[in-house]
Amino acid sequence: MNIHEMKLDDVSLSPDLRLRPVQWSDVTAVADLILAASIADGDPTTTVTEDELNRFWSSPDVNIETDAWVVETKEGSIVGYEEFYSKHAHAAMLGDGYVHPEFHGLGIGTAMLRTLEARARKEMEPAQPDVRVYIHNGVPANDAAACELHENEGYKAIRHSWHMETKLEQAPQVPSFPEGIELRPFVLDEQNYAVYEAHEDAFSDHWGHVRGTFESWNHHVVEHENFDPSLWYIAWDGGQIAGYCLCRYRMESGWVGTLGVPRPWRKRGLGEALLMHAFSEFYKRGTKTIGLGVDAQNPTGATRLYKKAGMYVAFEAVVYEKELRPGRDANEE
Secondary structure, eight states: OOTTTOOHHHHTOOTTEEEEEOOGGGHHHHHHHHHHHHHHHTOGGGOOOHHHHHHHHTOTTOOHHHHEEEEEETTOOEEEEEEEEEEETTTEEEEEEEEOGGGTTSSHHHHHHHHHHHHHHHHTTTSOTTBOEEEEEEEETTOHHHHHHHHHTTOEEEEEEEEEEEEOSSOOOOOOOOTTOEEEOOOHHHHHHHHHHHHHHHTTTSTTOOOOOHHHHIIIIITSTTOOGGGEEEEEETTEEEEEEEEEEETTEEEEEEEEOOGGGOSSSHHHHHHHHHHHHHHHTTOOEEEEEEETTOTTSHHHHHHHTTOEEEEEEEEEEEEEEOOBOTTOO
16 A cells, blocks of 8 residues: 555545645655644654755655655645655564644645555565564654653553753863874865774664665765764774764754763773863864763763763653564564
């Protein structure tokens, strides 16, 4: 079943609303919708920009005719948006959806969630028959209606993620870097692949991580509209990357996109030194508010580090999962 084959009854929409595939011309309206929903949820800092939408829609492994859709009124206003992404092995799948705050309670969320599941069931057809298949979808923890909707559709809450933030009142003190570790200016052409490899190594033991391609790294990280190589802080131990902190600006605030320390260099204070160095550099640029996103159950102690650095939880999201088929993990050999 695909989006074109679904009947309105299947997706619980009234005749005044229409669900259709997204079009490139929708990008501004969808970005405006996401911003309105994010403001209503209390977390506008992490809204999705037009550039980020264009980047997702143009990903080599995304087809917007089947992987993103909108709900519009009969007047043509876009009031709902959902996207689908197949993360790994046709078995690990992600959704992300938004409903305009003035159009809650009209079945839009139900329609989009059921369409997401229909797309996922189509995607799982070529998956290995013994692999576990599931969908993950995140919602604001404070949105009781969205949580209830997911539970009514057979989803279970399995994880929490945090948007953490700090507001610097004075220049932060930067701890000394461990002996033998030094920061060097980041040179994109010479060091980009090494940073990509270090990232894959550092996050290999994180929940839900699937090794990405270098092409995807460039598309989503390096080619980002706010990419600034002067905000990439790479710690070296001789010729090896011991840690990295990749920062940028987001909604006029500083944003720590990724902070990672591969296993051999952990528990030496390197992560704290990198984080505080980033804070210091943002402060020097006149940026006092700095945020990041983190898995609340991060196994490396990242949340403890961030709290120690003076960060607090500004927003919490719940990751819901619907298992479409039990089986072995797709990452298992």
